[in-house]
Amino acid sequence: xxxxxxxxxxxxxxxxxxxxxxxxxxxxxxxxxxxxxxxxxxxxxxxxxxxxxxxxxxxxxxxxxxxxxxxxxxxxxxxxxxxxxxxxxxxxxxxxxxxxxxxxxxxxxxxx
Amino acid sequence: xxxxxxxxxxxxxxxxxxxxxxxxxxxxxxxxxxxxxxxxxxxxxxxxxxxxxxxxxxxxxxxxxxxxxxxxxxxxxxxxxxxxxxxxxxxxxxxxxxxxxxxxxxxxxxxxxxxxxxxxxxxxxxxxxxxxxxxxxxxxxxxxxxxxxxxxxxxxxxxxxxxxxxxxxxxxxxxxxxxxxxxxxxxxxxxxxxxxxxxxxxxxxxxxxxxxxxxxxxxxxxxxxxxxxxxxxxxxxxxxxxxxxxxxxxxxxxxxxxxxxxxxxxxxxxxxxxxxxxxxxxxxxxxxxxxxxxxxxxxxxxxxxxxxxxxxxxxxxxxxxxxxxxxxxxxxxxxxxxxxxxxxxxxxxxxxxxxxxxxxxxxxxxxxxxxxxxxxxxxxxxxxxxxxxxxxxxxxxxxxxxxxxxxx
Numbered sequence: 001x002x003x004x005x006x007x008x009x010x011x012x013x014x015x016x017x018x019x020x021x022x023x024x025x026x027x028x029x030x031x032x033x034x035x036x037x038x039x040x041x042x043x044x045x046x047x048x049x050x051x052x053x054x055x056x057x058x059x060x061x062x063x064x065x066x067x068x069x070x071x072x073x074x075x076x077x078x079x080x081x082x083x084x085x086x087x088x089x090x091x092x093x094x095x096x097x098x099x100x101x102x103x104x105x106x107x108x109x110x111x112x
Numbered sequence: 113x114x115x116x117x118x119x120x121x122x123x124x125x126x127x128x129x130x131x132x133x134x135x136x137x138x139x140x141x142x143x144x145x146x147x148x149x150x151x152x153x154x155x156x157x158x159x160x161x162x163x164x165x166x167x168x169x170x171x172x173x174x175x176x177x178x179x180x181x182x183x184x185x186x187x188x189x190x191x192x193x194x195x196x197x198x199x200x201x202x203x204x205x206x207x208x209x210x211x212x213x214x215x216x217x218x219x220x221x222x223x224x225x226x227x228x229x230x231x232x233x234x235x236x237x238x239x240x241x242x243x244x245x246x247x248x249x250x251x252x253x254x255x256x257x258x259x260x261x262x263x264x265x266x267x268x269x270x271x272x273x274x275x276x277x278x279x280x281x282x283x284x285x286x287x288x289x290x291x292x293x294x295x296x297x298x299x300x301x302x303x304x305x306x307x308x309x310x311x312x313x314x315x316x317x318x319x320x321x322x323x324x325x326x327x328x329x330x331x332x333x334x335x336x337x338x339x340x341x342x343x344x345x346x347x348x349x350x351x352x353x354x355x356x357x358x359x360x361x362x363x364x365x366x367x368x369x370x371x372x373x374x375x376x377x378x379x380x381x382x383x384x385x386x387x388x389x390x391x392x393x394x395x396x397x398x399x400x401x402x403x404x405x406x407x408x409x410x411x412x413x414x415x416x417x418x419x420x421x422x423x424x425x426x427x428x429x430x431x432x433x434x435x436x437x438x439x440x441x442x443x444x445x446x447x448x449x450x451x452x453x454x455x456x457x458x459x460x461x462x463x464x465x466x467x468x469x470x471x472x473x474x475x476x477x478x479x480x481x482x483x484x485x486x487x488x489x490x491x492x493x494x495x496x497x498x499x500x501x502x503x504x505x506x507x508x509x510x511x512x513x514x515x516x517x518x519x520x
Contacts, residue, residue, distance in 0.1 A: 058214035059221040
């Protein structure tokens with residue numbers, strides 16, 4: 001009874017955001033292997049986005065540390081043309097996959 | 113001892129056995145799905161048989177009246193958690209506990225977990241994550257549903273255990289002491305948030321219950337040892353609780369030649385934790401942060417005022433019923449002209465130990481208090497409620513209500 005209720009009525013609070021992100025990142029998983037390392041870059045350095053990506057993509061190792069960025073980087077942000085520096089970074093890299101949800105755009109990139 | 117109490121304790125220990133063996137298999141590099149599933153189940157089966165066959169004559173059956181109250185408790189909690197459950201749990205659930213479970217569920221890359229030093233706390237004990245990972249692999253799904261079911265078990269088991277054990281003394285006290293947490297939104301919310309604080313509270317309660325069992329039940333120190341081992345394997349704070357418990361009870365246990373039983377109960381989770389801490393996990397951030405500035409923190413009276421005020425606020429706002437119980441005990445001791453009981457002193461020693469953790473904490477004090485102090489004090493609540501009930505149920509009018517209907 002609890003389990004049925006859990007699956008039906010539990011999308012509230014932060015879980016709603018995680019659920020939206022999970023639906024998008026699930027589509028990215030064929031592009032990265034379980035043992036790989038991935039950098040996550042997002043404007044405003046919101047720890048929440050970094051940690052949600054880490055949770056949803058585990059066991060992939062995710063780093064948000066600028067000094068340890070691996071070759072493959074996931075850019076997450078509400079770009080809307082405002083963060084031109086980040087768009088320039090993305091344009092200088094090879095885009096492997098991209099998608100959007102109701103809040104963010106996602107670009108999985110690697111070095112050219 | 114109530115038969116139902118034993119079953120609840122055994123279920124808690126089964127969770128511990130599954131998590132220990134699952135982690136040990138991963139540590140040994142054994143990724144066979146069949147062995148990973150069968151070995152923990154076989155061990156749990158052996159443990160269940162051992163406890164069921166041992167001294168079953170000492171177990172008492174549950175009366176239908178008590179079962180009705182238990183059903184009411186469960187129904188009440190079920191209806192309350194309905195409105196507060198979140199699919200991914202609270203922040204720490206998906207950022208720490210279930211994150212660890214996701215790594216542990218992958219036998220090839222699980223050690224990447226230990227690279228998550230920033231915000232990831234990979235040094236935390238693995239009782240919850242390893243059990244969630246085990247069931248996650250068994251059902252072939254994410255960690256959320258196993259984590260939720262475990263959370264529900266530990267949360268619901270606490271009021272039921274409190275009721276079952278106290279109902280033998282006074283049905284009124286038992287009902288009150290079980291209903292209070294069962295109707296407390298803070299407790300229920302923490303329980304279904306999939307954090308490890310309520311499981312730790314459950315195991316600490318089990319340890320206190322185990323040592324209070326009749327002397328004739330010779331496995332009581334084995335149960336107490338297993339419960340303390342579970343505390344240690346659930347959260348780092350479990351080591352503090354187990355240490356203080358041991359200090360307060362070691363004389364009595366040694367006198368009854370129960371030290372070996374206690375050790376036997378705790379050996380498996382302690383060894384597993386040692387393997388995690390020595391072989392895999394990075395140093396704990398709080399321990400690593402202790403340095404020359406710690407002495408300055410200890411002598412800074414302002415920190416004591418801040419921590420005291422915060423603890424007082426929690427005690428009066430979120431755990432006021434526990435404080436009221438403590439106050440009643442205090443009045444009782446004055447009336448009887450006796451010193452406070454050993455277990456009450458133990459609870460207060462735990463509070464002081466937690467108090468000192470914040471004094472020496474290398475983290476920002478306000479932030480550290482705001483994010484964890486209420487959960488730490490909640491860990492002590494079930495054991496405190498049980499101890500308070502033990503003291504109060506001896507008072508004449510309440511013990512008078514050990515009426516026969518409860519025993520029928």
